């Protein structure tokens with residue numbers, strides 16, 4: 001009856017933005033990013049990737065409520081890079097890695113296909 | 122901007138070893154990635170790859186023993202071929218009122234039992250109607266030798282069903298019937314050296330929790346060997362089994378693509394067109410906390426990233442590679 005449409009889990013609402021953010025005034029070089037219509041898939045991926053950069057001093061995410069399809073990502077850097085740029089860099093690096101994964105998988109799949117046809121002959 | 126190449130000396134990037142491949146499943150080892158990366162790939166394969174499934178059913182006649190909605194539910198779960206499903210629009214992105222040939226495939230089902238005994242109605246009795254977005258989408262998956270496909274219902278003499286089924290594109294986050302895979306096997310550290318698992322047991326954990334086949338790919342821990350406190354999970358043993366609508370390698374590749382589009386959406390949002398003032402590093406400290414909305418225009422100033430953003434490995438040329446979202450042609454919402 002009053003259940004929300006299930007596509008509201010992943011389709012942005014009218015005028016809703018994928019990412020909004022605010023600086024944390026209490027701590028330097030810190031911002032909290034709200035990702036709308038996203039979940040652990042992106043939250044954990046980004047937050048754990050950020051841990052690997054030396055200029056990132058803190059990153060963690062929280063899903064404020066299990067019924068809300070959003071998460072907050074808090075990032076603190078050492079000041080040499082802004083939190084926003086750190087996230088953008090993380091995204092670019094992961095996209096690059098996924099590209100490499102795609103190539104690796106294709107290569108392996110083709111090899112396996114050849115091996116399979118040979119063993120059948 | 123300099124930054125560390127991450128991961129303890131592993132600058133090789135992800136590597137894959139396929140152990141087994143068949144039309145139904147692919148079994149591979151994923152190395153040199155962290156747990157978050159491997160798990161995100163798994164999650165995206167489970168729930169965010171678009172496929173086709175019956176979503177609307179017009180019941181014209183049903184004199185079988187099964188209720189209309191019971192049959193409709195079964196129809197929704199029948200795997201349909203989803204090859205090149207990119208050719209099909211999401212209904213919500215389509216211009217039509219309810220559905221049309223650009224955003225759906227119509228399958229008709231008609232069966233009437235005229236003889237004594239039981240008549241079985243199978244997925245093969247679903248007849249896709251033309252026109253369709255391409256020759257593959259919406260065709261029921263039939264893998265058995267008969268060939269019949271999945272059993273939908275049974276009729277006895279005089280019983281009849283007639284239905285018009287509308288198959289649409291969707292993802293499993295909306296309903297599990299759109300899941301491209303029956304299961305994704307996922308394991309790391311088969312010997313539990315990292316002690317991420319705390320086995321429940323009656324007498325002996327060793328006897329009651331046999332090590333999986335993946336244990337043969339790693340050294341057995343020595344007796345009394347301590348836990349590597351800084352040990353990282355990996356390699357990951359992954360097994361992707363299809364329900365038949367997409368080939369297993371296509372599922373993995375689509376998963377990678379969907380994840381990339383997700384990230385591209387974030388890049389576009391954060392680094393895209395409206396340059397914020399704080400991009401040069403030290404400028405963001407003293408500003409008011411209102412975030413992006415408070416940004417002032419610096420007249421064409423771009424970050425070093427913005428040049429790279431256009432034509433990188435995951436997309437086409439200088440045009441926005443983020444245009445085609447996984448949820449339709451218009452990237453506007455992103």
Ligand SMILES: [Zn+2]
Pocket residue numbers: 212215216217218219220221222223224225
């Ligand atoms: Zn349409």
